[in-house]
Amino acid sequence: MNIKALIISSLLLAPVAVVCGQKMKVRSGDLDFLKSQKKLNIEYDYSNMGVGKFEKEEDYVNEKVAKLNKKEVGSGDKWKKNWIADRNERFEPKFEELFNKNLEKYNLVGGDFDGTEYTLILKTTFTEPGFNVGVVRKNAYTDLEAVFVKTGTTDPVAVVTIENSPGRGGMGYDFDTGYRIQESYAKAGKELGQYLAKKVLK
Numbered sequence: 001m002n003i004k005a006l007i008i009s010s011l012l013l014a015p016v017a018v019v020c021g022q023k024m025k026v027r028s029g030d031l032d033f034l035k036s037q038k039k040l041n042i043e044y045d046y047s048n049m050g051v052g053k054f055e056k057e058e059d060y061v062n063e064k065v066a067k068l069n070k071k072e073v074g075s076g077d078k079w080k081k082n083w084i085a086d087r088n089e090r091f092e093p094k095f096e097e098l099f100n101k102n103l104e105k106y107n108l109v110g111g112d113f114d115g116t117e118y119t120l121i122l123k124t125t126f127t128e129p130g131f132n133v134g135v136v137r138k139n140a141y142t143d144l145e146a147v148f149v150k151t152g153t154t155d156p157v158a159v160v161t162i163e164n165s166p167g168r169g170g171m172g173y174d175f176d177t178g179y180r181i182q183e184s185y186a187k188a189g190k191e192l193g194q195y196l197a198k199k200v201l202k
Helices: 003-013 032-036 057-071 075-101 177-201
Strands: 016-018 023-029 039-045 109-111 118-128 136-138 140-150 156-167
Touching: 023 177, 032 177, 039 075, 057 075, 075 109, 075 177, 140 177, 156 177
Parallel strands: 016 136, 039 109, 039 118
Antiparallel strands: 023 156, 118 140, 140 156
């Protein structure tokens, strides 16, 4: 095999990735109130989320469950249980881990706290689960809104949008959908934490 043929062959065999670029923007309000805070309550909202080609998560879940149950009875129901459980067990802890890591030096920590003056409601508006079948892959990504409110109220003090937060594993070994989405939340937590550290709390 000559060198040209070898190069072509290598390119054909190499994993192909569809990549997204993350964008973050303060859409409204002022974040200066965080300078006087030590704890920030964090809540999560998935109630108005599109998934993949579906505008409503419910439609995506119903189709997925039906397809899996058709292949193996009960497998779709098991998938649905894990789809929901991953939020509390993987996505939310990963977001908070990276968010807090980048705010350590400013003594601000986010989490499930009572009695805080402010709450961050992280709303997921869209999830792309992505896929990985070896030679072809597509990263997961999420679109999020970080809505800051006075605890106990619904009127936003500030809103930060995070678009196309990418999720993939190192070296491309991310065949599990939950893992890919988890990494998307990790990226969002990291970027939001870094933004607050550099632009607000510094």
